[in-house]
Amino acid sequence: MTDAPRPPFEHPANALVLEIFRANGALIRLGDALVKPLGLTSARWQVLGAVAQGHGGLPVARIADNMGLTRQSVQRIVDELAEAELVGFAPNPAHKRAKLVVMTPRGQRLFQRASERWAPYADAIAAALDPRRLRSTTDNLATLRGFLDQTNDRSSE
Amino acid sequence: MTDAPRPPFEHPANALVLEIFRANGALIRLGDALVKPLGLTSARWQVLGAVAQGHGGLPVARIADNMGLTRQSVQRIVDELAEAELVGFAPNPAHKRAKLVVMTPRGQRLFQRASERWAPYADAIAAALDPRRLRSTTDNLATLRGFLDQTNDRSSE
DNA sequence: CGAGATTTGACAGCATCCTGTCGTTATGAC
């Protein structure tokens, strides 16, 4: 049994990476199904959430940084959300072109409804992973992401 | 302090979900940069890895299941890999149309080179997260994914 | 105050993954 070809799949880090990919996919699928009846998608819901967090309004580039995405990806979603009148643009006193993205009342109502739909699932996740595991998993992923971001930044220099 | 608008962002599960999204994005970016000099992308590398694991050859649908993706996504990548002669198709004794995807020698060599490039990063991850954390994080994500897959399957019935 | 660097938005093109639908092939119930 020493002849089994053993590519570095045995490495513990690889198992983690594969689980992250699978969890990411499963979360997006769940999110899409969850907000589809509201006319939303996972991506739009996420951007809406990021806008909701920036109470005073944030430029697109800031939202992208918060989400770990590029400006272009977020810009496209924001434009679509603006088209649907779920978000609007407020003048930015600190930058003429970089207008602030703010929620419209309609956007707030829709986001509220999405949040209500999500709540039971969030609770179920918290039930499947007790508070200690939930927190340690989050912390460990944050540690991993810190390393990855650092590595990515370094290679782009 | 009871008036702060508090959408369910405070929920511990949400912090975990956001970290999974960010980690996923960072991993794909790192993977793309890592195998770009080899003429590969993250997705092709991943599919190549899945083919490498199925030593005897697997039909596309099986590979997709293993990766948590749809058949169509994997099929397109496999076709491109076949075009580049990195994988080939072997007849499937159990199914006339569902041919088995197998590595070509060239694919094996390329995957080997990608693995060698990845190894230092895998080690670095294992260094940033000690074995116990690495394993518990992987296990907890697997638990989460079990719940998510179950929920997704249920809603598609 | 002025030149270069940085940040931000706009536009174009591409890679990846999804859903929906159809025809072919295997499998299982009867």
Place this chain on the structure above:
DNA sequence: GTCATAACGACAGGATGCTGTCAAATCTCG
């Protein structure tokens, strides 16, 4: 043995995210 079901591949279309490039606005520093 036959028919319904499931599994698999093929094809079309849409959604999301990325890179590359350029212009406008701001900031930094001498």
